Amino acid sequence: MASEVVRVSGHIIDSLILPKILDEIMDLEGTFEILELSVGKRKTDPSLARLRVEASSPARLTMILHRLSRLGASPITLRDARLARATKAGVFPAAFYSTTNLPTEVRHRGTWRKVLNIEMDCGITVDRRTGRARCLPMAHVKTGAWIVCGAEGVRVLPLERTRRPEVFQFMASAVSSEKPKAQLIQRLAAELRAIRRRGQKILVVGGPAVIHTGSGPYLERLIKAGFVDVLFAGNGFATHDIESALYGTSLGVYLDRGTAAHDGHDHHMRAINTIRAVGGIRAAVRRRLLTKGVMHACITPQVPFVLAGSVRDARTLPDVITDTMQAQDAMRKHIPGVGLALMLASTLHAIATGNMLPATVKTVCVDINAAAVTKLSDRGTFQGIGIVSDTESFLRELVHALRL
Amino acid sequence: MCSPTYYTIAYEINPWMSLKRQANHRLASQQWRRLYELLARRLKVRVQLLRPKPGVPDLVFTANAGLAAGRTFIRSNFRHPQRQREEPYIERYVQRAGLRLATLPRRFRFEGEGDALWTNGTLLFGFRFRSDAPAHEELARLLQARVLPVELADKRFYHLDTCFAPLDARTALWFPQAFDRYGRRVIEELVADPISVSEADAKRFVCNAIAVGRAIVLQEGFSTGVKRALTRRDFRLYPLDLSEFLKAGGSAKCLVLRLT
Numbered sequence: 001m002a003s004e005v006v007r008v009s010g011h012i013i014d015s016l017i018l019p020k021i022l023d024e025i026m027d028l029e030g031t032f033e034i035l036e037l038s039v040g041k042r043k044t045d046p047s048l049a050r051l052r053v054e055a056s057s058p059a060r061l062t063m064i065l066h067r068l069s070r071l072g073a074s075p076i077t078l079r080d081a082r083l084a085r086a087t088k089a090g091v092f093p094a095a096f097y098s099t100t101n102l103p104t105e106v107r108h109r110g111t112w113r114k115v116l117n118i119e120m121d122c123g124i125t126v127d128r129r130t131g132r133a134r135c136l137p138m139a140h141v142k143t144g145a146w147i148v149c150g151a152e153g154v155r156v157l158p159l160e161r162t163r164r165p166e167v168f169q170f171m172a173s174a175v176s177s178e179k180p181k182a183q184l185i186q187r188l189a190a191e192l193r194a195i196r197r198r199g200q201k202i203l204v205v206g207g208p209a210v211i212h213t214g215s216g217p218y219l220e221r222l223i224k225a226g227f228v229d230v231l232f233a234g235n236g237f238a239t240h241d242i243e244s245a246l247y248g249t250s251l252g253v254y255l256d257r258g259t260a261a262h263d264g265h266d267h268h269m270r271a272i273n274t275i276r277a278v279g280g281i282r283a284a285v286r287r288r289l290l291t292k293g294v295m296h297a298c299i300t301p302q303v304p305f306v307l308a309g310s311v312r313d314a315r316t317l318p319d320v321i322t323d324t325m326q327a328q329d330a331m332r333k334h335i336p337g338v339g340l341a342l343m344l345a346s347t348l349h350a351i352a353t354g355n356m357l358p359a360t361v362k363t364v365c366v367d368i369n370a371a372a373v374t375k376l377s378d379r380g381t382f383q384g385i386g387i388v389s390d391t392e393s394f395l396r397e398l399v400h401a402l403r404l
Numbered sequence: 405m406c407s408p409t410y411y412t413i414a415y416e417i418n419p420w421m422s423l424k425r426q427a428n429h430r431l432a433s434q435q436w437r438r439l440y441e442l443l444a445r446r447l448k449v450r451v452q453l454l455r456p457k458p459g460v461p462d463l464v465f466t467a468n469a470g471l472a473a474g475r476t477f478i479r480s481n482f483r484h485p486q487r488q489r490e491e492p493y494i495e496r497y498v499q500r501a502g503l504r505l506a507t508l509p510r511r512f513r514f515e516g517e518g519d520a521l522w523t524n525g526t527l528l529f530g531f532r533f534r535s536d537a538p539a540h541e542e543l544a545r546l547l548q549a550r551v552l553p554v555e556l557a558d559k560r561f562y563h564l565d566t567c568f569a570p571l572d573a574r575t576a577l578w579f580p581q582a583f584d585r586y587g588r589r590v591i592e593e594l595v596a597d598p599i600s601v602s603e604a605d606a607k608r609f610v611c612n613a614i615a616v617g618r619a620i621v622l623q624e625g626f627s628t629g630v631k632r633a634l635t636r637r638d639f640r641l642y643p644l645d646l647s648e649f650l651k652a653g654g655s656a657k658c659l660v661l662r663l664t
Contacts, residue, residue: 009541010538010540010541010544010551010553011540011541011544011550011551011552011553014550014552014590014593015540015552015553015554015586015590016586016587016589016590017537017553017586019586020555020584020586043550044544044548044549044550046541046544046545070532070537070555071537071555072531072536072537072538072540072541072553074538
């Protein structure tokens with residue numbers, strides 16, 4: 001969708017210029033939204049209308065705008081985005097434009113340029129030579145970088161609404177536990193297949209509850225069947241997965257029996273210690289110490305994963321990135337190309353990932369606690385849809401729906 | 405008015421003009437003289453003359469010079485460079501006549517009375533071929549009046565005054581097909597008694613008529629329908645042959661500009 005805001009003023013009501021403009025837009029297969037209309041009070045007073053004109057392609061939009069310009073409606077003459085130099089590394093100029101996760105364009109030397117790698121709560125840097133605009137996290141600001149300041153010359157494009165009813169429309173209502181899950185999961189399975197056909201990536205963000213509830217084997221099957229292209233998790237997820245692979249327990253509870261193992265409380269510490277001893281998860285797989293589990297599945301078919309630590313991690317695996325900024329960057333590298341993100345029983349990592357995802361990425365958040373799901377959308381990932389469900393039953397159903 | 409001393413077909417900027425179909429200079433002068441005498445002698449109109457200049461043959465069509473409103477004169481911004489050369493001569497005339505000169509921003513094309521005609525207190529403004537639609541807002545601001553832009557739909561009738569002629573507060577001659585459906589509706593709303601003319605009459609530039617009180621000066625050879633419609637409404641008709649000027653896409657109205 002291409003769009004432009006146009007303005008027309010004068011005696012546009014009595015002269016039928018405004019109705020004519022609206023008719024012409026529709027005749028040329030465009031759509032419009034009246035953003036502002038002020039009608040002159042007396043016969044001699046001018047009226048003013050501001051419209052957003054949308055068309056299926058930039059070429060068609062140009063055609064419509066050309067026609068409208070003859071009727072006196074012209075695009076609101078915008079100036080280029082104002083650029084200011086960063087004077088200190090890691091600091092934006094004071095008036096910097098703070099991004100949203102919606103597709104954004106900046107006007108530079110008279111043309112609109114798409115902002116690459118759009119992500120919320122960042123700045124926009126423009127390469128003055130090439131005109132390339134991209135999102136820039138605060139920590140990455142280098143001295144002398146040109147940063148977009150003010151909102152002038154920046155436009156945020158609304159998300160396109162598809163005409164075909166699909167799962168993301170079907171589930172667009174508020175989070176609720178009272179939804180027909182079997183239907184949802186069927187549609188989600190179809191969506192996963194479609195994403196894979198389109199060559200987009202599927203991102204899974206997992207919380208430790210995935211392992212505690214015994215749904216690790218289902219996730220393993222998803223990975224092995226190629227439905228996971230990248231995995232984000234924390235220290236807990238990897239630790240308990242390895243613990244279950246080595247001892248059959250998660251936090252000392254036997255996953256097959258549901259009973260606590262004798263002295264099982266230290267299993268996760270021993271698991272971490274074992275991995276640390278060999279130098280990492282990859283080394284453990286190579287030495288056949290680790291022969292099953294989600295982490296093992298990620299390494300054998302080469303699914304990239306990022307393990308990001310947090311302050312509550314008692315002891316960490318060597319593969320866990322404990323520097324938050326480094327972890328964010330490692331995650332960020334995998335974001336381009338993601339078409340769907342599946343957040344499973346995770347709050348911290350789901351929000352962290354949600355912050356990085358453009359709003360165009362379909363996001364499904366599964367948690368037994370409705371609050372975790374709403375929390376994600378409250379943090380700005382409004383495109384996310386929630387499924388309030390136990391992860392184990394969700395994954396079991398999903399694996400079943402995908403006939404794995 | 406401006407004498408046709410240098411009138412000729414020197415370029416082609418409308419479908420009527422053809423370098424192969426030259427105007428007969430002697431005949432043109434004769435036809436113009438008759439129009440001048442009719443207006444000045446018989447109809448007692450006070451006619452002021454603009455001095456003709458070589459190199460600007462269309463200066464004879466003074467209706468396109470601008471729009472007079474009280475002591476203010478809004479000069480045209482011609483679309484074609486050939487006619488933009490007329491602008492300094494028009495400006496000089498306006499200054500000598502002691503009128504206040506007003507101009508529109510250069511980006512808006514505006515061709516004076518050719519595209520702007522008063523009807524019942526409203527200025528009807530034709531746009532597309534010569535004038536630009538956004539100019540209407542500027543005109544409304546300058547004139548403090550309602551200005552209704554209507555789009556012209558037929559390039560043979562490239563100025564509003566070639567297809568629309570207000571005759572009095574209620575009546576106008578017009579060729580409806582020269583407008584689109586929006587323009588037609590606007591005119592039907594605005595004019596209580598519009599008289600439609602046939603395409604044959606329109607092509608004879610019957611709508612390019614001058615109204616002086618109840619007297620109507622227009623190109624001869626119009627149909628009996630037009631004659632009947634006008635005489636029934638108590639208009640006196642003064643037909644004239646102005647065929648040499650039709651070769652440049654003009655007729656009676658194009659040759660005069662109303663100053664008061």
